[in-house]
Amino acid sequence: MFGPHEPLIYLHSTALDDLMQSRWVKRSGRLVDALWLCSVLLVLAGSRWCRTKWALIVWWATGVLVVAAASGAALLWMNIVLPTVATISLWTLATVLEIGRRHTNELVERQRLRNTMGLYFSPSVLKNVLENPGRLEPKRVEITVLLTDLRNSTALAEQLGTERMLDLLNRIFTVENRAVFAEDGSLEKPVGDQFLAYWGAPDPQPDAADRALRATLALIERMHELRETLDPNVKELFGYGLALHAGQSLIANIGSAQFFHYGVIGDLINATAR
Structure with missing residues (x-):
């Protein structure tokens, strides 16, 4: 690490040594990117087994931490930059869509139950039934x-x-x-x-x-x-x-x-x- 008062010659020397030793930071190739995103999508499929919204949010947060840790490790030990921002963005979008899908299904199911039960119960009884299934x-x-x-x-x-x-x-x-x-x-x-x-x-x-x-x-x-x-x-x-x-x-x-x-x-x- 270099401080603000470190002689620039040390910085230049380190950079030159990295170039000579081929230790520069490299962008991951398209094949690596594709495999990386596919692996993330496979893990994302596991979110369907999260029964509650909070479990899904915990799953999303865990995925973000894993992606960040893997990207940091690849950069630190292999000098490879993975598509971290794109991956986390895709993960977040998919999680939001899954939460929205579940919320919509809950609303539809609740309305179906309301319509069905409304045939048998008066409005006041129906209200209590929906609040206490x-x-x-x-x-x-x-x-x-x-x-x-x-x-x-x-x-x-x-x-x-x-x-x-x-x-x-x-x-x-x-x-x-x-x-x-x-x-x-x-x-x-x-x-x-x-x-x-x-x-x-x-x-x-x-x-x-x-x-x-x-x-x-x-x-x-x-x-x-x-x-x-x-x-x-x-x-x-x-x-x-x-x-x-x-x-x-x-x-x-x-x-x-x-x-x-x-x-x-x-x-x-x-x-x-x-």
Whole structure:
């Protein structure tokens, strides 16, 4: 090392000796650069196994330190300058893109979950579910169940035809959804002309029975209003049954990895239907 007051002749002598001994700093060749960048890309592929964002950042920082150390060693011992800046820039860009890809996938998955769960839960229950996904774990809970049934559905289908019958069912389900969600209830998917709702899951509701009763009374009133809008020949056939029951039941995601829904399992449904 040379200080600021070192005679320049020493500096010149050292430089001349380096030239005579072929110890000058050399730029790495294209083949070395290509192999170097390919090795970095191979190591970068390992970042896909970093499960969390922080693990990915640690992986990036480790890579930067390794690249800097390898470049320093090559310069110190071999007098070769590796493409350090380009390598670190490529490493950083790839890491940022990977973080962005994961963040986008998380947003898409979260929105998909929100859209799916929004079909079954009221907005307030949905908010709690999204904040605490563990609430959807299978569990046996005390719930209150509301089961509805359209009476004379076969005769109504013959009278209305397929399209008009479907329109009537959709109107009925719309009324039922609004009544249940108004009391923070949760929905099973409709089966034919039957409709199942429940209170007490996935969030405990100490007043589940009261909520279910209020929803039932609202449904009776709304269905009477709906009946009055029907044609006279349809109105005569239109009937609507409701049943309330409370008890313990298993509640969980039902189905396969490709298709599932969150619902009630057990004899409580059969008891309600009777």
